[in-house]
Amino acid sequence: MRKIGILGGTFDPPHIGHLIIAEEVRLALELEEVWFIPTYTPPHKDSTKTSVNDRIEMTKLAIASNPYFKINTIEIERSGKSYTIDTIREFKKNxxxxxxxxxxxxxxxxxLPNWQEIDALVKLVQFVGVKRSSYELNTPYDILTVDIPLIDVSSSMVRSWLGKNRTAKYIVPEAVHSYIEGEKLYGTK
Structure with missing residues (x-):
């Protein structure tokens, strides 16, 4: 059996925290690949700040230097709100x-208790939780945990910084930073 990690998100924009999480889990669990899965519209958010095409392109740029990282656009192709249970069922089938x-x-x-069909989902996929500041890894569900270096960065923080004309250099990969500036995303000038 091939061991594949899945990292879903809006990636609006992708940042070094995403990459560190993916690499640390890949190494700790000896995964063959980590698939980055941008959502079309996440169930827990009203919308994204940039277009689907921009988020796909930024994700491709962010992961380009790591041969173990791949992009999978299953949820983009489905369009609308995406639920993990649907994605996992399709992966298990295909x-x-x-x-x-x-x-x-x-x-x-x-x-997790609020996720769509969570009781069915935990039977189909192994969840892996990673630490994040201000949060605990408390859940009634069976999850693996992987310790990672704590870097307190989020896409919303990056967007906020850029909207205030503050640089996100070193917080997002260089290619993503150049793309954001070139496309004038998130209020950059």
Whole structure:
């Protein structure tokens, strides 16, 4: 069985925290690949700040230097709100040679009881929780935990900084930073 990590999110924009999480979990669990899955519209958010095409392009740029990282646009292709249960069911159907590990931050670990069909979902995929400041890894569900270096960064923080004309250099990969500036995303000038 191939061991595949899944990291879902809006990636609006992708930042070094996403990359560190993916790499640390990949190494700790000896995963063959980590699939980055941008959502079209996440169930827990009203909208994204940039277009689907911008988020796909930024994600591709962010992961380009790591041969173990891949992008999978299953949720973009589905369009509308995406639920993890639907994605995992499709993966299990189409990738019978794979065992999946769904990587989530501690903020999402606490939110697991609210996920669509969570009781069915935890039977289909192994959740992997990573620490995040201000959150605990407390849940009634069976999750693996992986310690990662705590870097307190989020996409909303990056957007806020850029909106205030503050640089996000070193917080997002260089190629993503150049793309954001070139496309004048998030209020950059």
């Amino acid at each position: 990738h019978t040679d794979c065992e999946f590990y769904f990587i989530i931050g501690a903020d999402m670990v606490e939110y």
